[in-house]
Amino acid sequence: MMPRRSSTLDADGAATTAYAFVYFTETPNQSGASYGLHLAVSRDGLHWSPLNQNQPVTTPTSGQQGLRDPFVHRKQDGTFVVAATDLKGLDLGRNSQYLHIWDSADLASFTGYRHVRMHTMNTHTWAPTIFWDAGRRRYGIAYSAAGGGRDVLMVNYTGDFRTVSTPQVLFDPGFPVLDGDIVVDGGTTYLFYKNLADGNTYGARSPTGAPGSFTTYTTGLRQGNAMEAPLLVKRNDGTGWWLWGDGFSLVGNELHAWAGSSVDGSAWTLLNQRDYTPPLNAKHGSIVGITDAEYDAMTARWGLPAWTRLKSWNFPDRYVRHYNGSIRLDAYPFDPHQDQLWRTVPGLAGSGGVSFESINRPGHYLRRSGVQTRLDPDDGTAAFRADATFIRSTGLADPGGTSLRSYNLPTHYLRHSGYVLRLDPLGATLNSTDRHDATFRFVS
Structure with a gap:
């Protein structure tokens, strides 16, 4: 399948029957913090099993030698690419112009690690998301950066995830925004983002996905004091969508999930926490549909948890x-x-x-x-x-x-x-x- 689009098949026509989650970890006093690439799997898309005993499966070796906000995307050839923020720890004032990028055939191994420069501005390069722009026949890599005095979403285009085009402003609604997640479904490009002015998450859409073409169409969502890191997932069975987000409460940052029958609508129902279990200590990641063969390869390589x-x-x-x-x-x-x-x-x-x-x-x-x-x-x-x-x-x-x-x-x-x-x-x-x-x- 192209899991971020409308199909439920991979590039070879195999059905996607499970899900993979990439993320990093943090806990309230940072004793459980780990800024490498973590993996979890799920059969139902709601209850997750961390792999490799919730230890990183790979760690960056360039830049700040740590990552946040990893994003996984299935490419047009059926293989995967992972991109992540170049930042280790909580010092969010440290700017990097780069992203960490890996290739993977099946998420059981990661190859071709590189440190790719996205711009030359004195600002951050946070929370990448990847989408296929059919009109350009290129992938868009969107990320948060400060431009014109406020945070906007920038985009670079690439065919190989090694060389990228000159950055452009993808989305600037006139107020600061953060943490974009983009999916293409039925010819429409959807962008969910955090509004830094009010702390809510909103959805925008575009008929082309071109820079400057997105219009917000949903009301704001939040859980607790604010919500960030929205994550859209189309269900493998084709019956609807999930929207995940990091909500803020008295005990800390927690992942919450909503269900919706259509990404094009604005009705999202908050799920009872009884009905989902995020990966242990997971922060700001992304989810992709995987096949039985990929699920088996991942669990055989990395191992399921030794705990309950x-x-x-x-x-x-x-x-x-x-x-x-x-x-x-x-x-x-x-x-x-x-x-x-x-x-x-x-x-x-x-x-x-x-x-x-x-x-x-x-x-x-x-x-x-x-x-x-x-x-x-x-x-x-x-x-x-x-x-x-x-x-x-x-x-x-x-x-x-x-x-x-x-x-x-x-x-x-x-x-x-x-x-x-x-x-x-x-x-x-x-x-x-x-x-x-x-x-x-x-x-x-």
Whole structure:
């Protein structure tokens, strides 16, 4: 397929059945920050599994030797190109005239790394997006830069992603804009962007995609205090679109998702966080449709996560974590982010159950202590093994979730109460709150 266009086939006619996400990572105190190229995959486009244990699959070696805002595009020949901002860390005042660029046949390897100069101005070159301009028979590389005293979207054209044309102003609506994402669908070019004046994200469109031809057609979207890094994704099944964006809230920068039946309309429905799970610690990336063969090549090369996260059903912004030996639900993101990562192993007391070993405290398991829960080291006793074993069952609140019954207190289920995990007897007269408190989703 040309995933940023209207087809659901790749260049060889194979159906795109999955999705790949490229991104960089940050956490509130920067302990989980990584400014290399990260990859995640998804079968449904909503729940994501980081590859390579959420470590970079490649890292820039030129310029500031770090990246932000990577963008992946499937070229007309079916292969991929990745472009990214030349910037490492949070010092956004450091300007670069360059972009990092790689080639890839299948996203299982990256070749031809180069550092391409886009302009000679004393300004930044942020958040590239790539689109095919059919009229020019060239690719457009659009990015944010300061021109005429405010941020605008510039564009250079290229046929090989090595040499580029002289930059032009692609979009300047008269107020500062940032983070453009461009797709071509049905002969129309769509541009979604952040309005820096009000913090909202808007959509513009053009019949040609030519510089200066875009007109805004949507109302503003935001989640939290503002929204940036809009990301448009056409569903592989052809039934609609998703719009992702980085929203700002009290706990930090979080990825949110909307659904729409048509990119040409202005109606976007905010999805419940229960229905999607972004890649762990992901910031400002992009998504492309991939085939079964590409999915298999990527997972074989980079490997799926060695961990599981337990996501609350009725508070889906919260994950089960350990904290000073206790087990509780906290709103994500938080640090240390590894406190929410669990290795699921066959039940210590019997293979019919499951046990949860902490990733960052190896040998320590989630276990019951009375009707409370703790993270404790395995002491080798039969009592500990039984306390640390749980039986998985269909979610009490919804069959799409999972509930966990105590192995040695079989009438009791794990549930949260006041954001603390405990075990309570849950009989035939469960109320809705009980059922929801005792239901979780296993995610990566």
